[in-house]
Amino acid sequence: xxxxxxxxxxxxxxxxxxxxxxxxxxxxxxxxxxxxxxxxxxxxxxxxxxxxxxxxxxxxxxxxxxxxxxxxxxxxxxxxxxxxxxxxxxxxxxxxxxxxxxxxxxxxxxxxxxxxxxxxxxxxxxxxxxxxxxxxxxxxxxxxxxxxxxxxxxxxxxxxxxxxxxxxxxxxxxxxxxxxxxxxxxxxxxxxxxxxxxxxxxxxxxxxxxxxxxxxxxxxxxxxxxxxxxxxxxxxxxxxxxxxxxxxxxxxxxxxxxxxxxxxxxxxxxxxxxxxxxxxxxxxxxxxxxxxxxxxxxxxxxxxxxxxxxxxxxxxxxxxxxxxxxxxxxxxxxxxxxxxxxxxxxxxxx
DNA sequence: CTCGCCAAACGATGGCCTAA
DNA sequence: TTAGGCCATCGTTTGGCGAG
Numbered sequence: 102x103x104x105x106x107x108x109x110x111x112x113x114x115x116x117x118x119x120x121x122x123x124x125x126x127x128x129x130x131x132x133x134x135x136x137x138x139x140x141x142x143x144x145x146x147x148x149x150x151x152x153x154x155x156x157x158x159x160x161x162x163x164x165x166x167x168x169x170x171x172x173x174x175x176x177x178x179x180x181x182x183x184x185x186x187x188x189x190x191x192x193x194x195x196x197x198x199x200x201x202x203x204x205x206x207x208x209x210x211x212x213x214x215x216x217x218x219x220x221x222x223x224x225x226x227x228x229x230x231x232x233x234x235x236x237x238x239x240x241x242x243x244x245x246x247x248x249x250x251x252x253x254x255x256x257x258x259x260x261x262x263x264x265x266x267x268x269x270x271x272x273x274x275x276x277x278x279x280x281x282x283x284x285x286x287x288x289x290x291x292x293x294x295x296x297x298x299x300x301x302x303x304x305x306x307x308x309x310x311x312x313x314x315x316x317x318x319x320x321x322x323x324x325x326x327x328x329x330x331x332x333x334x335x336x337x338x339x340x341x342x343x344x345x346x347x348x349x350x351x352x353x354x355x356x357x358x359x360x361x362x363x364x365x366x367x368x369x370x371x372x373x374x375x376x377x378x379x380x381x382x383x384x385x386x387x388x389x390x391x392x393x394x395x396x397x398x399x400x401x402x403x404x405x406x407x408x409x410x411x412x413x414x415x416x417x418x419x420x421x422x423x424x425x426x427x428x429x430x431x432x433x434x435x436x437x438x439x440x441x442x443x444x445x446x447x448x449x450x451x
Numbered sequence: 452c453t454c455g456c457c458a459a460a461c462g463a464t465g466g467c468c469t470a471a
Numbered sequence: 472t473t474a475g476g477c478c479a480t481c482g483t484t485t486g487g488c489g490a491g
Contacts, residue, residue, distance in 0.1 A: 222478085222479085
C-alpha cells in the first residue's frame with residue numbers, strides 16, 4: 102500500500118472521538134455488520150460496552166447459579182482488562198507509526214513499515230499491527246445447559262466453519278464480538294484469550310482476538326466435520342448447519358429484503374455440499390422454508406443470539422418473519438434519509 | 452429499479468519459531 | 472513436548488457499477 106494511503110488510515114484510526122460510543126450504536130453495528138470498526142478511541146470502549154451488556158443480559162436471561170454468575174463477572178473482568186491493555190498498546194503503536202510517517206523517520210523493509218517503537222505490516226491487503234503479550238485466562242459458564250448430544254451438534258457446525266484446527270484444542274480468532282460469545286457458549290469451561298491484531302480498515306480499526314477452549318479436545322478434522330454436517334442435514338437434522346452457517350454463512354441482506362431466499366455457505370469445500378451456487382458459494386437450500394428450519398434448529402441457542410444481536414441471526418429472523426422484514430426496510434430508509442440530511446447540512450456549512 | 456459481476460477490502464488459516 | 476508468539480498468504484465478502 103502506498104505511503105499516502107497508510108498515512109490516511111493512521112489518521113483515520115487516531116482521529117479524536119467527539120463522543121463515546123453508545124450502546125445503541127454498538128448494537129446497531131453488531132446487528133448489521135458484526136464487526137466493530139472506527140477510531141481506536143471508539144472501537145475499544147465499544148467492545149467493552151458490548152461485553153458488559155452481554156454479560157449482564159446473560160445473567161438476567163438464563164437460569165444460573167450464584168457461582169456461575171460470579172464466573173461470568175470474572176470473565177467480564179478478564180475481557181475488560183484485555184481490551185484495556187489492547188487499547189493502550191494499539192494507541193501507542195499507531196501513534197508512534199503516525200509520528201514516524203509525518204517526520205519521515207521510518208524505513209520500509211520486507212513489506213513492513215518500521216518506526217522507532219513500532220512496526221506494521223503494509224504488504225497485506227489490509228495494513229495491520231500485531232498485538233503482543235496480552236493474554237488472559239478465564240472460565241465461561243455453561244449458559245445454554247443443553248444435553249450433550251444437542252450441544253455437540255452445534256459444536257460440529259462451528260468446527261465445520263470458523264473453528265480452527267491449529268491446536269489440540271478448539272480455537273477461533275474473530276473481530277466480531279458476538280462470535281466470541283456465540284462460540285464460547287458451545288465451548289464453555291476454561292478459556293485462554295489473547296489479543297491478536299488490529300487492522301487498519303478504510304473505516305477505522307478493527308480488533309481481533311483469539312480464544313482457545315481448554316476444556317475440550319478436537320473430535321473431528323475439518324473435512325470430517327463438513328461431511329458430518331451434510332449427513333445430518335440429509336437425515337433432517339439442521340442444528341449443525343445452523344452453527345456452520347453462523348460461521349461461514351453468507352449474509353446477503355439485499356437478497357432477503359427483496360424476498361429471495363438463498364441459503365448458502367462459504368465454498369472452500371463447496372463440492373462437499375453438493376450444489377454449487379457460484380465459485381465462492383455452496384447452495385445449501387433455497388426458499389423461506391430452509392430459513393424456518395434453521396430458526397427452529399436454534400432452540401435455546403436462539404435466545405442467546407437474540408441478546409447478542411448477532412447480525413447473521415438477525416438475517417435468519419428477517420428471512421422468516423415478514424413483519425420484521427418490513428420494519429427493517431423502513432428503518433434502513435429512515436437511516437438513508439438522515440444520512441442525506443447530514444450530507445446536505447455539511448454542504449451548507451462548507 | 453433489479454440483477455449479476457467484479458475487484459478491492461477484509462480477515463482467517465495455518466505453518467514456523469522458541470522458550471520452558 | 473507443548474504453550475504461546477510470530478508471520479505471510481490466500482480465500483471470502485461486500486459494495487459498487489454497468490447493463491438490461
